[in-house]
Amino acid sequence: METEKTINPPSGYATFALFLILIVISGILMWQQQPVIAVILFVIDFSLVLPGLVIVNPNESKVLTLFGKYTGTVKKDGFFWVNPFTVKKKVSLRAFNLNGQQLKVNDKVGNPIEIAAVIVWKVQDTAKAVFAVENYIQYVNIQSEAAVRHLANSFPYDNLEDENASITLRGGAEQVSVLLEQELNERLERAGIEVLEARISHLAYAPEIAHTMLQRQQASAIISARKLIVEGAVGMVEMALNRLSEKNIVDLDEERKAAMVSNLLVVLCGDRSVNPVVNTGTLYH
Template identity: 65%
Template structure:
């Protein structure tokens, strides 16, 4: 458990350090070697406890292997010279994860990468609960991204019933990744402030086939909309012709008219008109 301590100001220690060294040198010059040696040793002892803590940094102190506390007070401080100390930054860090090749939930090989913003929140855990907290963050982040990729399909073409997909999940996918990272990194005293997918694509060996499949799906969807609209327009045309009594059509003429209108409305190219100077039955 982290315990924050407030060390004494280091300015007085600096004055005593300089005074001890000057006094030691002066005593030696006056042939008081013993006094001079004591003053010099006292100055060195005092000087060893002087240190500087920069903004958003901390020092974790131990005393003969026992955790003493963490100093987060910025500036010049003085602590027991016998304390061991470890520097730990409290600044936010960016981890630009490498691109990983994994299989999604449906077994398709994909490439995925994430950008993670993390920060030390508990210096005791970061210093003593794990071996190298920065490496721990990197390895656990990679594991979390892999687990996310295998838990969701790439898109709904593979699983139409999927609630969340990697491609369309957006903020929901980022929230899932952030939550899992916080659970994994809690043991190291790390809090994840933001996690986002930075790269997502099919693996090169299937990218071409998947692109063709996406294009085919888009074409089918577009054709479906075109046909739906064309049927509505044909229905409206027949209804208005009948209501306004512009022309009376039997079933065979209606079928011919429907066929012609569907060709005109659904064709990819503009229709070429053909004038019929005879009747429908000639």
């Protein structure tokens, strides 16, 4: 496999001046009735001098091949002259954005999900990009889709069905992005491509299960909230009984303690406002 070889060809300004001088000389020779020499100079000028002139724009490169053999890559921007018989292929060194399409895949536990990624990449090795693969842009698109599919198959969407999962697609966005970037760099190294950044841009359950999973998430959230409320209420009831006992405000038997605990839990755990009842009689009537 070819590896990149950077070359610095001579400046093209002197060669361009020579091109203009040869044109002037050819014109003078034609005027002096020496057409054979004039035509020879004219052919040399346009077949050897002019074809070797090349312009390299900023963040671009020219990959040069001579009779089927790779001779080097010009990465420095400017005006140069190279062997006129070389074939020059332009390769951009700018960063590209790949906004991947939404893919429908199954996560680790088999739930159908929709996922898409945004990938920023650039050509790092021009020789590999040109000679190692047929079309490096198409190669990036296909390998990126394969990497996103593999990532989605490797982790669950969330912890609802896999409570022991250390990384989930929804909760571990930063870790998932790092893993996706690493896998893409491994896959695209053959084509001389460097991935600068990779992020999940879209993540959702597939439409056929989205409503059911939303209800499940809501139920899980309600259960967690109720659990927290009950734990807090039990602590408050315990604190109230202890304070009443410490201050000797009232002496309650076990039956009345149970009634008080029941009433306090109803007040503290209920999701509606309660209406207090004032007892004007004795404690037992």
